[in-house]
Amino acid sequence: MKLTVLVHSAPYSSEAAYSAYRFTSSALAAGHEIYRLFFYYDGVHNSNASSTPPQDEFDLVKAWSELIKTHKLDAISCVSSALRRGVLDPQEATRYEKEAASMGAQFVLSGLGQLVDANTNSDRVMSFGA
Amino acid sequence: MSTLHTVNKTAADDALAACLRVATSGDSLLLIEDGVYQASTITGHPQAQVLKLFALKEDTDARGISLPSSVTPIDYAQFVELACQHSRSVSWF
Amino acid sequence: MSTLQSPKTITFISRSTPYGSGRAKACLDMVLSAAAFEQKINLVFMDDGVWQLQAAQKPKSIDAKDLSAALSALPLFDVNNIFAESKSLSARDLDPASLAIGVKACSAEAIAVLIRESDVVYQL
Numbered sequence: 001m002k003l004t005v006l007v008h009s010a011p012y013s014s015e016a017a018y019s020a021y022r023f024t025s026s027a028l029a030a031g032h033e034i035y036r037l038f039f040y041y042d043g044v045h046n047s048n049a050s051s052t053p054p055q056d057e058f059d060l061v062k063a064w065s066e067l068i069k070t071h072k073l074d075a076i077s078c079v080s081s082a083l084r085r086g087v088l089d090p091q092e093a094t095r096y097e098k099e100a101a102s103m104g105a106q107f108v109l110s111g112l113g114q115l116v117d118a119n120t121n122s123d124r125v126m127s128f129g130a
Numbered sequence: 131m132s133t134l135h136t137v138n139k140t141a142a143d144d145a146l147a148a149c150l151r152v153a154t155s156g157d158s159l160l161l162i163e164d165g166v167y168q169a170s171t172i173t174g175h176p177q178a179q180v181l182k183l184f185a186l187k188e189d190t191d192a193r194g195i196s197l198p199s200s201v202t203p204i205d206y207a208q209f210v211e212l213a214c215q216h217s218r219s220v221s222w223f
Numbered sequence: 224m225s226t227l228q229s230p231k232t233i234t235f236i237s238r239s240t241p242y243g244s245g246r247a248k249a250c251l252d253m254v255l256s257a258a259a260f261e262q263k264i265n266l267v268f269m270d271d272g273v274w275q276l277q278a279a280q281k282p283k284s285i286d287a288k289d290l291s292a293a294l295s296a297l298p299l300f301d302v303n304n305i306f307a308e309s310k311s312l313s314a315r316d317l318d319p320a321s322l323a324i325g326v327k328a329c330s331a332e333a334i335a336v337l338i339r340e341s342d343v344v345y346q347l
Contacts, residue, residue, distance in 0.1 A: 001214050003213070003214075005211075008249075008343075008347060012136065014163075015138070015164075016163065017161045019162060019163060019186075022188070022206050023157060023206060023209060023210060023213075025206075026207050026209065026210045027194075027205040027210045029207070030207060030210055032210065032214070039251075041245065041246070041249045041347075042247065059192075068229075080252070081190070082247070087172065104271060111256070112213070112252060112253060112256035113256055114257070115253070115256070115260060116256055116257050116260045119231050119262070119342065119343045120229065120231055121232060121258075123214070124213055124214060124218070124219065125218075125219070125343050126213050126219055126221070127219070127221040127345060127346070127347075128223075129221060129223040129347060130138070130223055131339060131343070133338055133339070144270050145238075148269055148270055150237065151310070151331035151335075152307075152331050152334045152338060153334045153335070154339065158333045167346070174335070197279075210281075218341060218342065218343060218344055220236070220338065220344045220346055222346055223344060223346070
């Protein structure tokens, strides 16, 4: 099946983002297609490559990035959520004259229209939030 | 045509109550994260009688929670299967 | 983006207060974007979400945008299926007749039907 996973929550603030990661990994392991990962609201923090947890803790941002890279997933961070929370790609950082562009290279900034598209083109949408 | 509901909150939140008001016969309810703390009390809800009840094993193990026989433990792989078997999902959080 | 020739039925269940968190606004933004792509939309207020419907909100006092004003614009975007659960309204002493916007007060059973008829359901 074609699945879309919607993530509303930040890493470490709640378990939800981790659950979304485990669900996505398990779906891929079972041979399902992930049509899109959509990070919304506080979920955009999952795309903040500056996240630096202690070495003995699970690095969720790194885990997402590796999963996206390995399976060539379409991973979108909602642009309006991300800009508000300071998760910018180099283009947006330049445009708004900000010092840092912390969004991971595996993620793409785009709008909620991509979630509407995912509704249409996925068999199932699974949401995770806190 | 049935729906998979997930709930990830304890009884201090009204997420489960809301879910139980609108879940209907044949739907499945999966307790995840802190929702697993409601596994032992959920069976007392009259509305829960018509639902298939599950709890995510990874989350019950993590919290040291044991399940009543009416709540089926499932792992992440089975969670994915459950999501595919239902027409839609509602995540109550 | 792929073409969106076949609109989906999407139900949004909004269960959060308007200003205490960003969830209500996030839900409304999802509704508006689905409306822009001409999806079939149901918007349902439950639990604390019904506080979004309280009349006379003046959120300028906390430098916030008026969410109820944004809600009142929904019919302009062809979002007309707007419901509030009666039980949630009465539990908060909210009179369905004197809310900030016109909504259909409905039972939990009616919400169950909306869910069953939906392709996708979002709750936040």
